[in-house]
Amino acid sequence: MRHFSFIDTLLTGLKIVERQRIGDTRGFLSRLLCTEELAAAGWEKPVVQINHTYTAREGTVRGMHFQHAPHSEMKLVSCLHGAVWDVAVDLRADSDTFLQWHAERLSAENNRALLIPEGFAHGFQALTDDVELLYCHSAAYAPESEVGLNPLDARLAIAWPLPVTELSARDAAHPPISEEMEGVRV
Numbered sequence: 326m327r328h329f330s331f332i333d334t335l336l337t338g339l340k341i342v343e344r345q346r347i348g349d350t351r352g353f354l355s356r357l358l359c360t361e362e363l364a365a366a367g368w369e370k371p372v373v374q375i376n377h378t379y380t381a382r383e384g385t386v387r388g389m390h391f392q393h394a395p396h397s398e399m400k401l402v403s404c405l406h407g408a409v410w411d412v413a414v415d416l417r418a419d420s421d422t423f424l425q426w427h428a429e430r431l432s433a434e435n436n437r438a439l440l441i442p443e444g445f446a447h448g449f450q451a452l453t454d455d456v457e458l459l460y461c462h463s464a465a466y467a468p469e470s471e472v473g474l475n476p477l478d479a480r481l482a483i484a485w486p487l488p489v490t491e492l493s494a495r496d497a498a499h500p501p502i503s504e505e506m507e508g509v510r511v
């Protein structure tokens with residue numbers, strides 16, 4: 326039995342993951358990770374870290390984060406509680422959709438996840454209070470190679486659905502993307 330179905334987006338390699346729910350009178354079982362099914366969707370490396378984040382307030386934005394090579398990572402982002410507007414930005418230097426973004430509503434009830442290839446920045450806005458996300462990573466956290474784009478950067482023009490209620494000082498301080506795009510193409 327397959328637990329995942331994949332929906333392509335306009336950004337090559339970025340896929341929406343629809344996760345099966347196997348329900349009965351007690352509740353349900355839902356698979357969060359299946360390396361065999363994910364391999365078919367392009368996840369080539371082992372999962373090396375799993376992170377869990379809690380975001381208290383509706384409107385909070387976290388992102389836009391990515392790691393430079395050799396620490397580039399794929400991410401599988403699932404929402405375990407509440408709902409988010411999840412955004413991935415294509416930073417691949419050779420991509421026809423460079424600097425374009427895709428947003429997907431992930432929630433505990435729609436059981437959707439986002440499969441994000443290497444070369445993308447990731448961020449989200451909490452659409453409810455008490456949001457919990459689970460991230461599977463194909464590379465270890467490498468703070469020395471982690472960089473961020475300002476989620477409010479005019480060159481990204483991400484149409485966040487809610488007023489931004491909270492942004493970390495670090496994320497707010499990311500400089501605007503320059504004309505030369507230095508440090509942005511990966």
Ligand SMILES: Cc1cn([C@H]2C[C@H](O)[C@@H](COP(=O)(O)OP(=O)(O)O[C@H]3O[C@H](C)C(=O)[C@H](O)[C@H]3O)O2)c(=O)[nH]c1=O
Binds near residue numbers: 376390449466
């Ligand atoms: C990602 C990470 C962070 N940290 C430390 C660094 C900070 O002291 C603290 C919070 O980190 P940060 O503010 O980067 O957390 P988020 O803003 O939720 O960032 C995460 O969410 C965005 C949307 C992502 O896509 C990334 O996976 C990840 O960067 O945890 C660690 O110790 N290990 C880790 O793997």
